[in-house]
Amino acid sequence: MTTMTTTRARETLTREAGNFIRAFAGSFWRNFAISLLVALVVSGITAFAARAELRIRIDEGVMEPVPIAIPDFVAATGNNDVATGLAEVIRGNLERSGLFRPLDPRSFIETTTDINSAPRFGDWRIIQAAALVNGQVTMQDDGRLRVEFRLWDVYAEQQMVGLQFFTTPENWRRVGHLISDAIYERLTGESGYFDTRIVFVSEQGPKTNRVKRLTIMDQDGFNPQFLTNGRYLVLTPRFNPTAQTITFMSYLNERPRVYIFDLETGREEILEGFTGMTFAPRFSPDGNNVVMSMARDGNSDIYLMDLRTRQTRRITSDPSIDTAPSFSPDGTQITFESDRGGSQQLYVMNADGSNPRRISFGEGRYATPVWSPRGDLIAFTKMSGGSFGIGVMRPDGTGERMLTRSFLDEGPTWSPNGRVILFTRQAPNGPTYVYSIDLTGRNERRLLTPGEASDPAWSPLIK
Amino acid sequence: MSDTVGPLPDDAPYRGLTVSAILHAGIIVLTLITWPRFMDIPEPPVELPVELLPVSDETNIIPMEKLEDIRPPEPEPATEPEPEPRVAVAEPQPEPEPAPIEEVPPPPTPNTEPAPEEDLTTPTPEEAPVEEVTPREKPRPPAPPAEEPDRRSEDDIIAGLTDLEDEDRPRDRAPEERTAPADRTTQGVGAQTGLTVSEIDSFKQQIAPCWNVPAGSRNPEELVVTLRVRLNRDGSLAGMPEYEDIGRVSSSGPAYRAAAESARRAVIQCAPYTLPADRYDSWQEIVLDFDPAAMAGR
Amino acid sequence: MKFKFIGVVAAALLAAACATKNTDTGGGSSGGDSTGAGGFVGQLQQVGDRVWFDLDRYDVKPEGMAVLQAQAQLLASYPDVTVRIEGHCDERGTREYNLALGDRRANAVKEALVSFGVDRNRISTISYGKDRPECGTSDEGCWATNRRGVTTAAGGAGS
Numbered sequence: 001m002t003t004m005t006t007t008r009a010r011e012t013l014t015r016e017a018g019n020f021i022r023a024f025a026g027s028f029w030r031n032f033a034i035s036l037l038v039a040l041v042v043s044g045i046t047a048f049a050a051r052a053e054l055r056i057r058i059d060e061g062v063m064e065p066v067p068i069a070i071p072d073f074v075a076a077t078g079n080n081d082v083a084t085g086l087a088e089v090i091r092g093n094l095e096r097s098g099l100f101r102p103l104d105p106r107s108f109i110e111t112t113t114d115i116n117s118a119p120r121f122g123d124w125r126i127i128q129a130a131a132l133v134n135g136q137v138t139m140q141d142d143g144r145l146r147v148e149f150r151l152w153d154v155y156a157e158q159q160m161v162g163l164q165f166f167t168t169p170e171n172w173r174r175v176g177h178l179i180s181d182a183i184y185e186r187l188t189g190e191s192g193y194f195d196t197r198i199v200f201v202s203e204q205g206p207k208t209n210r211v212k213r214l215t216i217m218d219q220d221g222f223n224p225q226f227l228t229n230g231r232y233l234v235l236t237p238r239f240n241p242t243a244q245t246i247t248f249m250s251y252l253n254e255r256p257r258v259y260i261f262d263l264e265t266g267r268e269e270i271l272e273g274f275t276g277m278t279f280a281p282r283f284s285p286d287g288n289n290v291v292m293s294m295a296r297d298g299n300s301d302i303y304l305m306d307l308r309t310r311q312t313r314r315i316t317s318d319p320s321i322d323t324a325p326s327f328s329p330d331g332t333q334i335t336f337e338s339d340r341g342g343s344q345q346l347y348v349m350n351a352d353g354s355n356p357r358r359i360s361f362g363e364g365r366y367a368t369p370v371w372s373p374r375g376d377l378i379a380f381t382k383m384s385g386g387s388f389g390i391g392v393m394r395p396d397g398t399g400e401r402m403l404t405r406s407f408l409d410e411g412p413t414w415s416p417n418g419r420v421i422l423f424t425r426q427a428p429n430g431p432t433y434v435y436s437i438d439l440t441g442r443n444e445r446r447l448l449t450p451g452e453a454s455d456p457a458w459s460p461l462i463k
Numbered sequence: 464m465s466d467t468v469g470p471l472p473d474d475a476p477y478r479g480l481t482v483s484a485i486l487h488a489g490i491i492v493l494t495l496i497t498w499p500r501f502m503d504i505p506e507p508p509v510e511l512p513v514e515l516l517p518v519s520d521e522t523n524i525i526p527m528e529k530l531e532d533i534r535p536p537e538p539e540p541a542t543e544p545e546p547e548p549r550v551a552v553a554e555p556q557p558e559p560e561p562a563p564i565e566e567v568p569p570p571p572t573p574n575t576e577p578a579p580e581e582d583l584t585t586p587t588p589e590e591a592p593v594e595e596v597t598p599r600e601k602p603r604p605p606a607p608p609a610e611e612p613d614r615r616s617e618d619d620i621i622a623g624l625t626d627l628e629d630e631d632r633p634r635d636r637a638p639e640e641r642t643a644p645a646d647r648t649t650q651g652v653g654a655q656t657g658l659t660v661s662e663i664d665s666f667k668q669q670i671a672p673c674w675n676v677p678a679g680s681r682n683p684e685e686l687v688v689t690l691r692v693r694l695n696r697d698g699s700l701a702g703m704p705e706y707e708d709i710g711r712v713s714s715s716g717p718a719y720r721a722a723a724e725s726a727r728r729a730v731i732q733c734a735p736y737t738l739p740a741d742r743y744d745s746w747q748e749i750v751l752d753f754d755p756a757a758m759a760g761r
Numbered sequence: 762m763k764f765k766f767i768g769v770v771a772a773a774l775l776a777a778a779c780a781t782k783n784t785d786t787g788g789g790s791s792g793g794d795s796t797g798a799g800g801f802v803g804q805l806q807q808v809g810d811r812v813w814f815d816l817d818r819y820d821v822k823p824e825g826m827a828v829l830q831a832q833a834q835l836l837a838s839y840p841d842v843t844v845r846i847e848g849h850c851d852e853r854g855t856r857e858y859n860l861a862l863g864d865r866r867a868n869a870v871k872e873a874l875v876s877f878g879v880d881r882n883r884i885s886t887i888s889y890g891k892d893r894p895e896c897g898t899s900d901e902g903c904w905a906t907n908r909r910g911v912t913t914a915a916g917g918a919g920s
Binding site for chain 2: 053054055056057058059060061062063064066130153155156160185186187188189190374376418
């Protein structure tokens with residue numbers, strides 16, 4: 001763009017210079033003027049030539065997955081299953097992120113046998129790997145597994161990361177996630193999200209008699225675990241900041257209320273103190289409060305409960321539907337949806353309820369705003385033209401961008417690094433699944449859940 | 464001259480007067496400065512360069528040792544600051560068995576117990592000579608660069624017709640449409656470059672397919688990476704590209720480091736470059752500003 | 762219109778089913794007169810246990826008001842019966858909003874019954890949002906069926 005402008009300015013000026021010269025043509029000063037012009041131009045060039053430096057702004061590139069080679073790890077003590085499994089876990093994680101393209105191991109030329117010597121980089125450049133991961137698994141005498149790996153920059157020919165982990169053998173998948181995080185962090189500069197879990201609602205049975213169960217699993221779909229038995233309806237689970245507790249809505253005993261579920265003890269506890277239905281809960285960033293809606297006499301407002309004192313506080317008191325509250329990561333503001341203006345729209349207010357202002361102004365209805373963990377964006381559901389989509393906008397309402405669209409997409413949740421969004425997608429007359437979309441709007445895919453699933457929530461990084 | 468760029472707009476005479484006056488004044492002033500050189504000038508150039516390239520923020524080269532120097536063919540020293548040795552211990556996660564709510568799933572949080580410090584330093588590379596830096600198989604740009612002569616003449620006509628009117632061209636046009644703006648610009652975009660706009664665009668097109676832009680970053684405008692690249696006459700790298708501000712690379716955090724390494728990989732991966740052989744002097748050393756802002760959010 | 766008709770037919774069928782059940786089990790103690798529990802449920806089906814709403818609306822339509830008036834009259838003759846109003850929505854809304862909208866609908870029904878003389882302490886409400894649809898396909902007819910407020914016997918009608 002700059003180049004174009006420059007060219008234009010230059011050509012315009014060249015033209016004007018021509019006019020100028022012509023104006024002097026035939027005059028007494030003609031020769032002198034031309035000489036002068038020449039002097040001006042060339043001397044300028046000469047002056048610059050002394051410090052000639054070709055400087056070029058590179059503003060074009062590609063946004064393609066980085067080709068990365070991840071050979072099976074070396075099994076130093078014969079643990080071949082773990083050695084290949086680790087490489088598979090890492091390949092799967094990186095591939096699903098959409099930012100990496102793990103290369104087919106059959107294309108590899110060099111066979112890694114010793115991760116403590118440098119790779120033959122040329123062999124990896126031939127297959128166009130930008131990065132190489134070499135790893136090794138050793139069963140120690142104390143019964144623990146030792147996993148070490150090195151990440152190599154194939155073009156710069158240097159090691160980028162070298163780490164080792166010790167763990168119990170049955171826990172090897174988690175090491176694979178930790179290694180994936182380390183690779184992702186080093187190559188993208190942003191924190192990884194592979195050592196995380198996802199809580200969601202498993203769905204079974206016909207639409208008119210759906211069995212819904214709270215379910216938790218690793219982000220790659222492994223280790224699924226039901227947390228409720230399906231005899232009562234459960235909705236909208238969300239993690240607390242330490243990933244130890246889940247708040248959700250439950251119809252246990254036909255009493256629709258917000259509950260919290262302690263993953264450590266397995267205990268499910270109702271948040272008492274409300275005279276009406278409570279729903280749409282979410283933790284505050286410090287984990288000490290749950291913000292939610294309470295419906296009473298046909299009016300839904302936003303409330304806050306302090307989990308330590310069990311005191312409740314009303315945040316909004318508008319005769320409209322105020323729901324789906326979500327804190328900003330610094331805890332000072334809350335975004336929510338309201339139909340106070342006549343239709344569902346997004347608002348932001350201070351955490352005490354003051355200064356509510358509308359931030360959505362596009363065509364259609366907006367719902368379920370969720371503040372990004374890095375604070376720069378709010379994800380939402382937008383309904384317009386008979387379809388539902390997931391989009392993002394800045395907290396001041398600018399920069400709206402739609403990432404997905406279908407018959408029914410709703411309920412976004414952010415990955416802990418703010419790069420990926422999970423959401424529920426229901427096909428018309430079809431199944432309901434959880435999908436993921438990258439913030440660039442590319443790389444949409446279905447989350448690996450054991451069956452139909454809805455209402456996902458991504459855990460923060462497990463510390 | 465003006466005839467070759469198309470008809471003048473209606474208000475051109477007035478604009479011409481104004482510009483003439485400005486030029487006139489400028490010439491008088493500059494003549495006073497440059498007069499002593501007057502007699503040395505052999506050839507009149509046909510073009511007035513009016514725009515200087517902006518001075519970057521990053522010209523403060525901190526003279527310190529390179530972060531990772533692989534140029535010497537000797538094995539790498541094991542004391543390189545790179546490897547961040549760390550030891551982590553992971554504890555089991557809960558078992559996957561379905562649990563009714565009465566049952567207590569095991570604690571999900573692992574305890575990280577301190578373990579003895581163990582290093583994973585960089586092993587001694589068997590081979591890291593600088594000659595190996597150039598990849599044997601270089602991915603070619605998807606679009607042919609503008610150095611192909613026959614293509615260029617055709618594009619040149621288009622450029623001459625459209626350049627002045629069409630300043631709001633979308634930036635994501637096909638590369639060949641963008642590479643041809645002005646071959647008559649024989650002295651290049653800035654006085655100091657010595658390459659034409661087409662040649663610079665061609666170079667950019669040669670790097671573009673190798674540069675994986677750090678997309679979706681929160682503040683892409685803060686991730687501008689400046690590399691100093693030295694080239695051989697055949698367009699291959701004469702050494703590892705160097706960061707202009709190595710201190711920034713090592714201290715600005717993981718996002719900047721990742722952006723810096725991605726830019727460096729691009730330069731290495733896409734070498735050798737095709738540049739006008741007769742002007743090797745002007746491109747044997749190039750400073751590249753990798754600016755992801757324009758690609759962000761796409 | 763068609764769906765309302767289907768609804769009426771469905772209600773009639775349900776009523777018939779309940780009546781049958783009543784004769785099967787009700788031969789014992791509680792007698793056959795109008796104070797029996799099955800009697801209320803059966804008659805509720807006859808007058809219509811539900812009203813339907815327009816898209817994203819929670820005002821009871823005139824034909825719905827007629828149904829609720831009949832329900833109120835029925836409740837007047839069963840003074841021990843308490844009812845619970847279920848508010849439901851179609852699937853064309855987000856989950857949280859539909860929970861709130863279902864609550865609005867249930868309360869609209871409740872207020873209508875109160876306006877027809879029913880003691881508000883006899884009426885409770887619950888919203889199921891879009892999570893307990895009666896019809897499982899994705900078309901306008903189905904959605905219209907699902908946008909409903911349903912009166913159910915909560916106490917004093919069976920035990």
